[in-house]
Structures are given as C-alpha cells and as structure tokens.
Amino acid sequence: MSIVELFMACATAAGFGIAIAAFGCGIGQGLGLKAAVEGIARNPESSGKVTVTMLIGLAMIESLCIYALVIALMLIGKLPALDAIMGLAAGH
Numbered sequence: 885m886s887i888v889e890l891f892m893a894c895a896t897a898a899g900f901g902i903a904i905a906a907f908g909c910g911i912g913q914g915l916g917l918k919a920a921v922e923g924i925a926r927n928p929e930s931s932g933k934v935t936v937t938m939l940i941g942l943a944m945i946e947s948l949c950i951y952a953l954v955i956a957l958m959l960i961g962k963l964p965a966l967d968a969i970m971g972l973a974a975g976h
Contacts, residue, residue: 890927893958894959895959895960896928897956897959898955898957898959898960899956900954901955901956901959902952902953903954904952905949905952905953906949906953907947908948908949909945909946909948909949910918913942913945913946916938916945917938917942920934920937920938921937925969958960963972
C-alpha cells in the first residue's frame with residue numbers, strides 16, 4: 885500500500901466514521917427527546933424526573949459521538965505529512 889493510498893483510506897475512514905456516528909446520535913437524541921416530551925405531556929407532574937433522566941441519557945448518547953470524533957482525529961493524526969504526499973504524487 886502506497887502512502888497516497890494510506891492517506892486516502894485514513895481520510896475516508898475518518899469521514900465516514902464521524903458521519904455515521906453523528907447520524908446515529910442525532911436519531912437517538914431525537915427519539916429520546918420525543919419520548920421525554922410525550923411522557924411529560926401525559927403526566928406533567930413527572931417532568932422533573934423525566935427531564936433529569938432525559939438529560940443523562942442525551943449526555944450518554946452525545947459521548948458516543950465524541951468517542952467517534954476522537955477515533956477520527958486519531959486516524960487523521962496517523963496521516964503522513966501533506967508535503968510528503970505531494971512530493972510522491974508529483975514524482976509519479
């Protein structure tokens with residue numbers, strides 16, 4: 885595998901990874917918020933407990949997206965220097 889192929893593979897993996905994670909977390913947070921609002925609408929007295937539980941759940945979901953971002957940044961950190969890639973691309 886050449887350096888250019890490694891560059892393309894790491895950049896593509898980082899991009900797809902964070903895109904899929906953001907999509908999944910957005911769907912999960914939307915469904916969680918929808919369920920919490922419906923629960924509060926049915927039983928307004930439980931709004932305090934539902935809100936606290938919802939916020940904890942949303943924080944857990946958001947942490948999954950942050951983990952994916954960290955992995956994507958680690959992949960990007962493994963990329964070779966751009967000057968080296970351009971030098972190899974110009975040499976071929």
